[in-house]
Amino acid sequence: DWDESVNIIKDVVFSVLEEIGSEYNNDELKLPTEDTRLFGRNLDSFGVILMVTEVEEKLSNVLGFNISLADDRAMSQKTSPFRNVKTLLDYVEMIINEKKL
Numbered sequence: 001d002w003d004e005s006v007n008i009i010k011d012v013v014f015s016v017l018e019e020i021g022s023e024y025n026n027d028e029l030k031l032p033t034e035d036t037r038l039f040g041r042n043l044d045s046f047g048v049i050l051m052v053t054e055v056e057e058k059l060s061n062v063l064g065f066n067i068s069l070a071d072d073r074a075m076s077q078k079t080s081p082f083r084n085v086k087t088l089l090d091y092v093e094m095i096i097n098e099k100k101l
Contacts, residue, residue: 005063005093005096006093008059008062008063009059009089009092009093009096010089012055012058012059012062013032013055013085013088013089013092014032014085015058016051016054016055016058017029017032017036017051017085018030018031018032019054020043020047020050020051020054021042024047026042028041028042029042029043032085033085034084034085034086034089035084035085035086036084036085037083037084038051038082038083038084038085038088039080039082039083040083043082048082049070051082052069052070052082055069055088055092056068056069059092059096063096065099067092067095067096067099068095069081069091069092069095074091
């Protein structure tokens, strides 16, 4: 069910951000919202790589298939999918939706 997938994606992304927030002692990431800024404000390049790797791994475990978020398409988009939580969620949903087709 697609609504369930969206909730799973959101749960995974939020849990990864909370973990990274705790690790980096970053209050904004500990309590993420869809408006929480990611790259440039709360995460440097290494932080984004860590976040993407964790999200890919956890989603692959939950969904039963591998996804790749850091590809050429992600890097070439006008608006980075790693700009904030909402753009990340939208991007992950798009990737998973394509995988299911």
